[in-house]
Amino acid sequence: MKSSFTSQVWYRSSQLLLGAVLLLMIGYLLIYTVYAIGLMRFPFDYDQGEGFELQDTILFSRGEWPYRNNEVYPFYASNYPPLFHVILVPFVWFFGPAYWYGRLVAFIGTLITAYAIGYAVYRESRHREIALLSGLAFLASNYVYHVGPLFRQHMFMVMFETLSVVVLAQVAEQGWPRRKLIAGLALLLAAGYTKQLALATSVAVFGFLFIRNPRRCVLWGIGFAAVAGLIFLWINTSTNGAWWDNIIAANVNTYLPHQFVGLFKQWFRLHAVLIIMAGILAAYELYFARLSLYSVWWVFAVLNTILSGKWGAGDSYFATAIAATCILAGIFAGRMLQGEWTFGDNPMTRRLVGLRQPLSTAARFVIPALYLIYGLSVLHLPTEGAVFGSLAETLGLESSYGDRYAFYDSAGWVEGYATIGHLPTQQDTDNGWRIVDVLRQSDLPAMSEEAAFSLHADKDVVTNPTQLKNLYENHMFDPTNLVAAIQQHDFSVVIFRAQFYPPPVLEAVYEAYYPADMIPMNGFNYEIWRPGPPQDERRAFLTHLSTSDPVTQIFSLPFEQAQRWLPHALKHQNWETQSEPQPNDEGCVTETYQKSGLVLSARLCPVAAGAELTLEMDAP
Amino acid sequence: MRQIFSNEFTLTKRHLGLLFLAAGLLVLASVLTAEWLHAGGFGTVQKMGALLGAASLLIGLTLLPLGDQPG
Numbered sequence: 220m221k222s223s224f225t226s227q228v229w230y231r232s233s234q235l236l237l238g239a240v241l242l243l244m245i246g247y248l249l250i251y252t253v254y255a256i257g258l259m260r261f262p263f264d265y266d267q268g269e270g271f272e273l274q275d276t277i278l279f280s281r282g283e284w285p286y287r288n289n290e291v292y293p294f295y296a297s298n299y300p301p302l303f304h305v306i307l308v309p310f311v312w313f314f315g316p317a318y319w320y321g322r323l324v325a326f327i328g329t330l331i332t333a334y335a336i337g338y339a340v341y342r343e344s345r346h347r348e349i350a351l352l353s354g355l356a357f358l359a360s361n362y363v364y365h366v367g368p369l370f371r372q373h374m375f376m377v378m379f380e381t382l383s384v385v386v387l388a389q390v391a392e393q394g395w396p397r398r399k400l401i402a403g404l405a406l407l408l409a410a411g412y413t414k415q416l417a418l419a420t421s422v423a424v425f426g427f428l429f430i431r432n433p434r435r436c437v438l439w440g441i442g443f444a445a446v447a448g449l450i451f452l453w454i455n456t457s458t459n460g461a462w463w464d465n466i467i468a469a470n471v472n473t474y475l476p477h478q479f480v481g482l483f484k485q486w487f488r489l490h491a492v493l494i495i496m497a498g499i500l501a502a503y504e505l506y507f508a509r510l511s512l513y514s515v516w517w518v519f520a521v522l523n524t525i526l527s528g529k530w531g532a533g534d535s536y537f538a539t540a541i542a543a544t545c546i547l548a549g550i551f552a553g554r555m556l557q558g559e560w561t562f563g564d565n566p567m568t569r570r571l572v573g574l575r576q577p578l579s580t581a582a583r584f585v586i587p588a589l590y591l592i593y594g595l596s597v598l599h600l601p602t603e604g605a606v607f608g609s610l611a612e613t614l615g616l617e618s619s620y621g622d623r624y625a626f627y628d629s630a631g632w633v634e635g636y637a638t639i640g641h642l643p644t645q646q647d648t649d650n651g652w653r654i655v656d657v658l659r660q661s662d663l664p665a666m667s668e669e670a671a672f673s674l675h676a677d678k679d680v681v682t683n684p685t686q687l688k689n690l691y692e693n694h695m696f697d698p699t700n701l702v703a704a705i706q707q708h709d710f711s712v713v714i715f716r717a718q719f720y721p722p723p724v725l726e727a728v729y730e731a732y733y734p735a736d737m738i739p740m741n742g743f744n745y746e747i748w749r750p751g752p753p754q755d756e757r758r759a760f761l762t763h764l765s766t767s768d769p770v771t772q773i774f775s776l777p778f779e780q781a782q783r784w785l786p787h788a789l790k791h792q793n794w795e796t797q798s799e800p801q802p803n804d805e806g807c808v809t810e811t812y813q814k815s816g817l818v819l820s821a822r823l824c825p826v827a828a829g830a831e832l833t834l835e836m837d838a839p
Numbered sequence: 840m841r842q843i844f845s846n847e848f849t850l851t852k853r854h855l856g857l858l859f860l861a862a863g864l865l866v867l868a869s870v871l872t873a874e875w876l877h878a879g880g881f882g883t884v885q886k887m888g889a890l891l892g893a894a895s896l897l898i899g900l901t902l903l904p905l906g907d908q909p910g
Contacts, residue, residue: 434846
């Protein structure tokens, strides 16, 4: 009687704990949904590079390839495979260029991934709550949260990878059904043509098929390679080799081992309990059962995170490993609760049989407790707004980013970790439109580090900075044409956010433009660089700087603009400001500078043609 | 060889052990070759490689005794 009562209390308490964990995970889903909706309403780049994915989609909607020669105007090419953008093409036809549909489709992709994870766990464990927890655990991850609803193809790749693995996981047990193999491998192909990183999942899938039956692996592998190769050749031929340059060669970036180590430690810290559960199941399968596709995939996905150390890579490179971890951890949890472990019959394992029931009983508490630990370790939420502000205050949480934006993230920060996750404000949107207005003031195109401003101003998207930087560092981009365009002021303004351009391009901007304004948006400062004097006047100015005689030069730049350009131009030539600007009654302004023991007096006066500059050089 | 490419053949734990051993040796050989070619200290990447190679060797060795159980 007493024993029955104790087990009832134990059962009820464990159910309560499981319910609490499910509520916590549903809470994360709500936060994630609010965040996704917030991003869909924001009409500018939230994460750098989103606008270029929109530009790729626009190019596809016109029947053009985004894989092109970077050395001619508009100096633009994409470094991503086409599938995500091609899928979005109908949205461009119906709604024109916009960010919301890319973010919506990516967000739905993560929900499909979570569903597939839950389905896989349920199929293996027949435990509904654990299946639900597994899917929700994926969405609760800090990494998935902040990358999931971006206009980026990465999470769509993870969706295809997960679907492929879930479809193919049981093909051997089911007698190698042809349709399932075709469907699973088609999904794998889709993952690869969404993002190159899916290569590791392809290796995992064929590794698993090889373990189960080398003959079928080789035969299906030949077919798969033929289809993938033909598509590759077709695109490469159609783009005159630009596909190879931009997709393969441009992705050979500098490797930063410390970035990978930092991200790996962070990933392990946040997902430790799930990783440990997944690791135990993989070890169990390796030594006591048969290796499943999930375990093989998990190993390769974790190994593939090594690539997160590449320059430009980051925490999103762990998303596949997180999906695989959630599946394995879920299956482990289900088996613990159902007591479904099988071991070979020997004296050692016979003793373990007696432990099965107590282990299963203990698991009723331990498993939900482990998910609770996970839920608490990935804590993240916005810290402003009617609901989130009060919640954050109740929990005693403050923004991890101070005044920059309102978001608490237990992940902390390491190099390569994207500092996003907050909700964009109305002020961010207003400031974005202010930048668009700057572009609209001229008929010329602008060179912007983000595409949104050009797209909204109905101008050409000029340059894809990181792509040019990657190509330049691989000796595959000659910046001569772009530098010449900058020097002759072919662009109305230059918009910088992170200055991720090749050094010669940056140098040309520093020489030909000057920082005129700074507009904050989304926690980043967007610098508006305006054209300085024309090229011949700048050349004459540099010549004058090298002479010791007093010299006067007329600039066609209006006086107010010349006042802002001059200190920048002199600083660019390593002249340090020595005194504050001294205005006189004629409206002139005199300022002194010094460099290598020389003192330079620069007097700037307004004249009808623009501005008159008088330079006098003295030894101190 | 004909047996390996039959519709019924499947890798055993011993086969897996041999694959792990081969992979571990390959990784360790690569790490040592890299060290020999670029003698600039044993860097982070090489340490990671050495760790992975050693782990692979260890797993391979422990799988060998499991014999013909299906992999």
